[in-house]
Amino acid sequence: MxxxxxxxxxxxxxxxxxxxxxxxxxxxxxxxxxxxxxxxxxxxxxxxxxxxxxxxxxxxxxxxxxxxxxxxxxxxxxxxxxxxxxxxxxxxxxxxxxxxxxxxxxxxxxxxxxxxxxxxxxxxxxxxxxxxxxxxxxxxxxxxxxxxxxxxxxxxxxxxxxxxxxxxxxxxxxxxxxxxxxxxxxxxxxxxxxxxxxxxxxxxxxxxxxxxxxxxxxxxxxxxxNNELDYRQFYATLPDQAVASLLREEVAEPNARFSGRDPQDIRRVIDNPGKPKPLNVVLVTIESLSAKYLGSFGDTRALTPNLDELRKHSLVFTHFYATGTRTDRGLEAITLSMPPTPGRSIVKRIGREAGYASLGQQLGAKGYDSVFIYGGRGYFDNMNAFFGGNGYRIVDQSSVADADMSFQNAWGMADEDLYRQALKVADADNADGKRFFLQLMTTSNHRPYTYPDGRIDIKSGDGREGAVKYTDYAIGQFLAEARKKPWFDDTLFVFVADHTAGSAGREDLPVANYHIPLFIYSPKHVKPVEYADVASQIDVAPTLMGLLNLDYVSTFFGRNVLREDHAPGRALLGNYQYLGLFDGHDLAILSPRQGMRRHEDALGRSREARVGNDDPLMRRDIAYYQGASHAFGKRLIAWHPDEQTDQRMSLR
Incomplete structure (x- = not known):
């Protein structure tokens, strides 16, 4: 030896x-x-x-x-x-x-x-x-x-x-x-x-x-x-027919007609009741805005006076959860209404990130100008390829003149400059007689937490508190300018976080650390009210389509939670390995090597127990993620514009 x-x-x-x-x-x-x-x-x-x-x-x-x-x-x-x-x-x-x-x-x-x-x-x-x-x-x-x-x-x-x-x-x-x-x-x-x-x-x-x-x-x-994990190889499964049945129960709405040949295909015609409302939509995805930072959710530091005031005049979702821990996961869930499948998000699966039935495609088919507006450079996280390949045109930092940006840091232009670009796009579309759907992604609430001087009473670069307060300031300024516009009265404003500022905790999926705000604001069209049931980022797209009373062919895994006949709330949340389903009280978690656990009283004592695939909550959990992985692999969520013919309605 x-x-x-x-x-x-x-x-x-x-x-x-x-x-x-x-x-x-x-x-x-x-x-x-x-x-x-x-x-x-x-x-x-x-x-x-x-x-x-x-x-x-x-x-x-x-x-x-x-x-x-x-x-x-x-x-x-x-x-x-x-x-x-x-x-x-x-x-x-x-x-x-x-x-x-x-x-x-x-x-x-x-x-x-x-x-x-x-x-x-x-x-x-x-x-x-x-x-x-x-x-x-x-x-x-x-x-x-x-x-x-x-x-x-x-x-x-x-x-x-x-x-x-x-x-x-x-x-x-x-x-x-x-x-x-x-x-x-x-x-x-x-x-x-x-x-x-x-x-x-x-x-x-x-x-x-x-x-x-x-x-x-x-x-x-x-x-x-291991940047991608094959669901069937690593996770607990159910028979395909059981998954198909459970999934259709989860996403079904009255009068919905499933049209896919694959039993697990949830493609269906959604018939939203009422006359269509041809409203503009401005969807603002805010970087790292945990609900806990808002005064209206209990914070005492007065960091969000504008959002706290906005809450009084908005449709507010008080138990709303992010699907993941990164920006790309939030964008995936909001844009495609997809659960966070294991491994990389669809946004970053280069070569397989395009051609899906996104919210932008759906509204584009109704005559909207769908635009993704990002404060940074859109090659980051593969955003430009994802949005450009799924029905959006792109406005990002690289397409904005330096003279039009008052401040830049490592991640991009300041939020106020981003909102200024959004106002320009909205004004141009309105002048051309177009309805617009603007999906924004902010950057200021991110380390190094820097922003223009003189806006708030916290020095730039001093930490997260200042970034949150500046984020709120920029939203206040944006809405103040928007109210002066001729298109304001006929516009839905949606403010939602991409994820929280920190999701780490004692547990694999600490539910409280996925809690984010969602406000929908349109004084002439949306009554101020609090929606207290559990909801998820995957519910944003179908709920917006419902608010607009638009009929469409859907591949969304979420549902319109505002329908009186909707099923009980639930939230899909995870990270790249652990896949969870939270029903408002208990949490089911799937993990590699066919792991299955249930956390009772997930927001309280969170008592963990091993369960099998006969547990009802676990069966729903498996159905969502096995079904979503199957749908992505078989391209069951692809955009088929020919299917929209019967649903198309020009809103110009």
Whole structure:
């Protein structure tokens, strides 16, 4: 058995031990930052660090494999060169710097999202310009990098004698080195098959414990590899006929006629009663606006005076929930009325993001000008491709002159500039005699929380409170300008969040952390009232079509919740792995490896129990997600303009 007396093994072990020490310190610091939330006991503390060590070693096995192969097979004549040994000292310094940088990045990511690296971190790598600009504007990044470099150099200097002694030790004989290469290959194969991203990473059902027991870099690469999850392979299923029956019960409305040949196809003709109302629609999706920030939902900091006043004059949904934790999930749910299927959202499934029966397509078929207006650059999160391929024309930061933007940061133009562009589009459409549907996406309520000076009494860049208050200010200014327009009286204004400011909690799907506002405002057409039943972002599109009294062929998984004959409320919510259905009291959760759990009193004590697919709430949960995954895979949600002929009505 090779011992650590050999140069290659001694050198490699020093670097790996330093990395393990950094992993241990990172896990400990993250644990201390959420000690009360993690619910740690002496027993599960041991399990947390034990399972964590397995993940740490698994990552190091992958990360160190190229270097290990090189060290074992490096010829003796090259190994003995002085410049080569200096190079290996430099490699040690660089590896320590990379590990320290990763630890700091993990802390910043954890501070914002409450989880280890995941799909979000992968997306941030893809959309690097916005992310780098955001980091530069949010943190003293250059001094921080200099400090990390100094620490890496200092540690390498402190270890120089140990490293030099290791490099000058006898080399592992070539035959043993070849055996070592084979053993490493076997270990890699075993790790790949036995240690997975969705494996149990801790004890109990506490999300913080599982996240702490994982390894951030390991999770990053696992998320990069598994950016889509096949529903049937990973999740609990029901017979197709059962799914078809349950789904049609969920989405059925009076006089609805299902027309799909596939039993799981929910394509149906919706007959909304009453005379059509040819109203304009301005749908504002607000970045990261948790309901808890609004004074009318209990906040005492007076951050949202305009929205609090608007609530008094609007149709308000008091128990309304986001489907996911990212902007793309909110846009997917609102635009396509789709549950959050596992893996990437449809918005970002490049090459398969277009051609669906979206809200923009539906209103476009009725004569509306459907426009997506975004405060940033629409290539981020693949938004331009998604909206452009699903019936919208695009107005984003790249199509707006610098002179028309009073302020820009890493994510785009200030909200007031976005609203100014929306007013221009509305004015132009109104002058041409067109009805318009404007779907806006704001950016200001996002780190680095910067906005134009002099608007509110909180300094720009001071944190989330200021960003929320500026977001509210911009909405107030927008409505004040809109009220002066000739098209105002015949326009529905919809204000809804894309997701909350933070969804992390002790549980996999903490329902309270998905709570967002939804206001529908049109003084001449919508009575101020509170809708208290549970509803979801997937209900926005069919409810708007109902408010307009428009008949159409629907592929929406949501429903018009304002019909007196609607079924009891429910909310679909999830993240890229966990898929939930909340009925107002209990929550059913689906997880990979056919996991099924039920949380009773989900907004209270949230008592968890294992259930089977005979549980009624779980059956509904499975039906939604199995059906949605099937519909996406088979393109049952595709836009068929020929089907709209009988429903078409020009509103010009």
């Amino acid at each position: 090779p011992r650590l007396q050999y140069a290659q093994l001694r050198y490699l072990s020093i670097i790996l031990l330093v990395w393990l020490a950094v992993f241990f310190l990172t896990r400990s610091v993250l644990l201390i930052s959420h000690l009360s939330d993690a619910g740690i006991t002496p027993a599960n503390l041991l399990g947390l660090y034990g399972v964590g060590l397995v993940y740490d070693l698994s990552f190091l096995l992958y990360a160190a494999a190229p270097m290990t192969f090189y060290l074992l097979l490096c010829p003796a004549w090259l190994w003995q060169r002085r410049w080569h040994q200096r190079l290996l000292l430099g490699v040690a310094a660089v590896s320590i710097f990379v590990m320290l940088f990763t630890a700091v990045a993990e802390w910043l990511f954890w501070d914002e999202f409450g989880v280890r690296f995941n799909f979000i971190a992968v997306d941030y790598l893809v959309y690097s310009k916005e992310v780098v600009d955001n980091i530069l504007e949010s943190y003293p990044i250059y001094p921080l990098l200099a400090l990390l470099a100094a620490l890496a150099i200092g540690l390498t200097f402190a270890l120089r004698r140990v490293l030099r002694a290791a490099l000058q030790a006898p080399r592992l004989p070539f035959k043993r080195a070849v055996v070592g290469v084979g053993m490493l290959a076997v270990l890699l194969a075993l790790c790949l098959s036995l240690v997975g991203q969705d494996a149990p990473r801790g004890l109990g059902g506490n999300t913080y414990q599982r996240e702490l027991a994982s390894n951030g870099p390991y999770q990053f690469f696992a998320a990069f590899r």
